[in-house]
Amino acid sequence: MKKLNNNTLPDDVEALKAMVLELQNQQLEQQADAARLQQESERWKRDFYQLLEKWQLELKKRFAASAEGLPGQGDLFNEIEDILQPEADEVAAEQHIAYTRKVGRRARLDASLPRTEIVHDISEEEKTCECCGTDMHRMGEDVSEKLDFIPAKVQVIRHVRPKYSCRTCEQQGTETKIKQAPMPPSMLPKSIATPSLLAQIITAKFQYGLPLYRQEAMFKQFGADISRQTMSRWLVAVSQKLEPLYQRMHDILVQQPVLWADETTLKVIQSEKSKSYMWVYGCGGDKPPDSTSPPPNIVLYDYQDGRAGSHPKDFLQGYRGPLQVDGYQGYEQTEAKLAGCWAHARRKFVDAKTVQGKKKTGKADMAIAFIQKLYRVEKRMADKSAEERLSARQTESMAILKDFREWLDTQAMHVPPTSIIGKAVQYTLNQWSKLQVYLTDGRINIDNNRAERAIKPFVIGRKAWLFANTHGGADASAVLYSLVETAKANDLQPIDYLMNLFEQWPHVQDENNVDHLLPWKIKNSV
Numbered sequence: 001m002k003k004l005n006n007n008t009l010p011d012d013v014e015a016l017k018a019m020v021l022e023l024q025n026q027q028l029e030q031q032a033d034a035a036r037l038q039q040e041s042e043r044w045k046r047d048f049y050q051l052l053e054k055w056q057l058e059l060k061k062r063f064a065a066s067a068e069g070l071p072g073q074g075d076l077f078n079e080i081e082d083i084l085q086p087e088a089d090e091v092a093a094e095q096h097i098a099y100t101r102k103v104g105r106r107a108r109l110d111a112s113l114p115r116t117e118i119v120h121d122i123s124e125e126e127k128t129c130e131c132c133g134t135d136m137h138r139m140g141e142d143v144s145e146k147l148d149f150i151p152a153k154v155q156v157i158r159h160v161r162p163k164y165s166c167r168t169c170e171q172q173g174t175e176t177k178i179k180q181a182p183m184p185p186s187m188l189p190k191s192i193a194t195p196s197l198l199a200q201i202i203t204a205k206f207q208y209g210l211p212l213y214r215q216e217a218m219f220k221q222f223g224a225d226i227s228r229q230t231m232s233r234w235l236v237a238v239s240q241k242l243e244p245l246y247q248r249m250h251d252i253l254v255q256q257p258v259l260w261a262d263e264t265t266l267k268v269i270q271s272e273k274s275k276s277y278m279w280v281y282g283c284g285g286d287k288p289p290d291s292t293s294p295p296p297n298i299v300l301y302d303y304q305d306g307r308a309g310s311h312p313k314d315f316l317q318g319y320r321g322p323l324q325v326d327g328y329q330g331y332e333q334t335e336a337k338l339a340g341c342w343a344h345a346r347r348k349f350v351d352a353k354t355v356q357g358k359k360k361t362g363k364a365d366m367a368i369a370f371i372q373k374l375y376r377v378e379k380r381m382a383d384k385s386a387e388e389r390l391s392a393r394q395t396e397s398m399a400i401l402k403d404f405r406e407w408l409d410t411q412a413m414h415v416p417p418t419s420i421i422g423k424a425v426q427y428t429l430n431q432w433s434k435l436q437v438y439l440t441d442g443r444i445n446i447d448n449n450r451a452e453r454a455i456k457p458f459v460i461g462r463k464a465w466l467f468a469n470t471h472g473g474a475d476a477s478a479v480l481y482s483l484v485e486t487a488k489a490n491d492l493q494p495i496d497y498l499m500n501l502f503e504q505w506p507h508v509q510d511e512n513n514v515d516h517l518l519p520w521k522i523k524n525s526v
Contacts, residue, residue: 109145116148154222157194159183185506187241193234195502201231202238203495206477206484209461232473238502239476244511245501246300246479249486249518253298254316256283258443260324261312261331262451264459266303270470276305278478280455281315284489296520297489299454301478305471309333322441324448327431340434343447346371348424355420363411363421367428370404378446386442393439401436454485483519490519497522 010016127136161181169176187195204210210218212228219226253259263279284297304311309330316323316334323336326344346368353364377396381389408425415422428435438444458481487497501517508514515521 109147115145152222154219154224187502187506188234188237191234195499198234198238198502199495199498202235202480202498203484205235206461206480207457207488207494209457235480236472236476239479241505242479242483242501245514245517246482248514249298249482250300250315252296252518253281253283253300254319256295256298256321258322258324258441259283259316259319259336260445260448260451261316262326262448262455263307263328264455264462266462266474268305268469268471268474271305275307276303276474277307277311278303278455278458278474278481279311279315280451280458281312282451282454282489296518297486299482299485299489301458301481301485303471303474303478322437322444324438324445324451326448327427337437338434339437339444340431341448342371342374342435342438343449343452345424345428345431345435348427349421352419352421352424363415364424366407367404367424370400370407373400374446388442390440390442393442398439401439405432454489457481457485487519492519 010019128134129136161183164179166176183189187193187198201212201215204215205212212231215231216226216228259281260283261279261281263277266276266278268276279302280299281302282297282299284295302311302315307328307330310333312331313333313335316336318335320335321337322339323331323334324339324341325331326341331338349364349367349371353362353368356362356364374397377392377400378389381392384392408429411421411425412429415425417423417426438446483498483501484494487494497519500522504517504522508517
């Protein structure tokens, strides 16, 4: 601003007004510049902290343990804590050396495993006392067990079918009828694959994530040259034959009272879309304590070339019960009543806790404490009936949620909406109506971890084989993953179930009558 000199001020009033207006405009411009600088500084500061938060989150995702440490979520997140906190029988199995160093626990050997006994005895001469010459008596024994592994082997089963004809008719030139026993029915009649071989290939790939090219190398070591292309054709053919069983499981699934769902990406080479998706749907869980005939445990995979909401809508057509999902909006197109996932809400606040620094009682900690109270109620009522869980939720959990909502509304007015904590608060508020659905039915879980556990085998396997080549291969994977995971959900060994299934399927006369081959039906005969 120019410094005025009274000796040089003009006498003209209009000129003085012009000078005053110019000075006022300059002052306003300076104030505006200062405000812009302040806003720019605040914006840069906000952007800096947002980048810092993202950087801290990326560091955590890449290098830190993924455990969240919440009661009730140990199956997914507490692997490290489970290792650090052994069970009582594991502690008893540890050997303590004099200077208190601990030796790792010994592996458990199941009592049902077959045992071969080898007796290591002293010679007959040594069984005489060296002092008095009296025969020594057997006062006891020490037993130690070691686990032996018998490598797998392959063998060729030769089906020999003798032919019979009439020699008299042959000598007389009369046409004779040749008699021969028919070939036993087979899952794949014109292939060399037996039920055990098919079950081995399927479980190796879909239960343990072993790609076909590695299985090809493994079989070659045993003297069996089976190409990955041959195995791939077998898997597609088997999945197509078992389509009626898959459809029957689907029909039963949509009749259940409570379902859950999740989805994950899948790369399909011969697809126009850059990303395809494998969806998973399921029902069931732990056996209700007040039920002698629990509902079936079903896990079904469904391959689709996109993530549109029309896919779950079509798959769950006719289902109007509760559907537990994450926050993805595509499920809004279904006719189901969507139930939210408190594990997802909590995960947002765990991220916020990561970036809040060394504060011991930050906002994220307060939110996590509220959610932990909800999980404590669930943990205490885990072995109770659905009615008892519902009663506890409506009395205890509802009161906790009332206080939590008041806290969220307050924080929404004070935290920056673009910060990690702000996004966590806003996500929880946006999902609030869905997050309260579990209060209305004791059969609904507090979170969708059951679906995440079901999708996890596919995600682990995907890391090994990376992609599917065609739509047909992806569809076959969906059917076979469904059989493997449903068998596991019903406490069956998938390889045993598949062997039994492949032995019985060729005898099926009516593909509309396959209920006796469902995992929860066949289990008594496996």
